[in-house]
Amino acid sequence: MSEYILETKNLVKEFRGFVAVSDINLQVKRGHIHALIGPNGAGKTTCFNLLTKFLTPTSGKIIFSDVEITHEHPAQIARRGIIRSFQISAVFPQLTLLENVRIGLQRATGLSFHFWRSDRALDRLNDQAMALLEQVDLAKYAGEHTVNLPYGRKRALEIATTLAMEPELMLLDEPTQGMGHEDVDRVTQLIKKVSAGRTILMVEHNMNVVASIADKITVLARGAVLAEGSYQEVSHDAAVMQAYMGTTTGELEGAHA
Template identity: 65%
Template sequence: MSILLETKGLTKEFRGFVAVRSVDLAVERGAIHALIGPNGAGKTTVFNLLTKFLKPTAGRILYDGRDVTSLAPASIARLGVVRSFQISATFPQLTALENVRIALAAKAGGSFAFWRSDKTLERHNARALSLLEDVNLAEFADTRAGELSYGRKRALEIATTLALEPDLLLLDEPMAGMAHEEIGRIAALIKRIAVGRTVLMVEHNLGVVADLCDKITVLRSGEILAEGDYATVSKDPRVIEAYMGTGHA
């Protein structure tokens, strides 16, 4: 597979503290790639660098072969790179269907007139229902987002993300705070929606990504510690040491 997203020597310093040091990351097109590590490993900082919410101190970011290091966040999004938290703040008083329709209207590039026109939103009904079906929420289309369970709220957030038609979907700990049964449901959902697109996800728990990801990059103290499939990284003595005592190995 070809490389869709790549970093070369990606580094971020904060007043002398090196949060990310010389990270060379290669995300293959069509893969589910996990960026994992214990607390403080630098995972979220890398995500913030990739989505341009932070500027790197050094290094380069390439997307589909193009150097995007200096692009603004909006420009990155227009290229098809969408991060879950950017649109994950659903409107609790609106239904699941209404939340997805608003995301679709935003993608269509209309003005904020859609807030005042039911007709503008209703033309997105069919696609919104299709997206809800994709995340197993069709039966909750008329349920207010604030009344959904935590796991279903995360599924709704993924549906609104998909409304933006990303080529590369960045998920920031999509299963954090979930019960065991919800983790399995969201993992299956991620695997299903990954068909035809590329997914890069940050996750703290190594076990969560065992049967989900094609490739895993393990960070520790801002540097790549190990990389490979689950069978490879889970047996790496350095990874075991990094997770020792955390209960997540």
């Protein structure tokens, strides 16, 4: 088994002549937190859409756990264990936190489309759901309706529902976007906590978050890889500084793309 859980080889995506992603060679190590960063329009979300097959590559290959998945459908990708969260929190506001997590747990039971059944049939998932809520520090809110949660805790709930689907690879799309400092710190520590024994690929604008938890960083600019390495390495890279801040001196400490 390769040390890399995910690889892309010469990945390209064109839209009517516009090259959004150009010749991307990405290698994500098992058990690592790998951050994908870059200025607005760099191609980060397009990359995520290609990896989860919301978009089809123009050319190139995507390999997951030594199996090429380039031409698989989104549902097949999810079944392989590549689970994605989105920039906008995707939870059910009128359900409780416990009920939201149970929906994620349903996938493994084969009952996901048994709409005619009473929801009491899912009570057997309660212990698992509570364990996941405990993992993201939300157990005391289990019976609360999600609509009443502050934004940061909704994002934490989304991580719990993602974990419920037993991901081998979690794709987190800007998990701290729109948060105040306190929520950013809480969610950053949560990501670090749940990364134990898992692999995470994340798009993130907040450089303080990236600096504190990413094992490896890939910097994109204009759809291509500009630099790659640890935070220390990329933050002092002249080409990265030019792309982010229009300067070749200093570093990215605290910068937001």
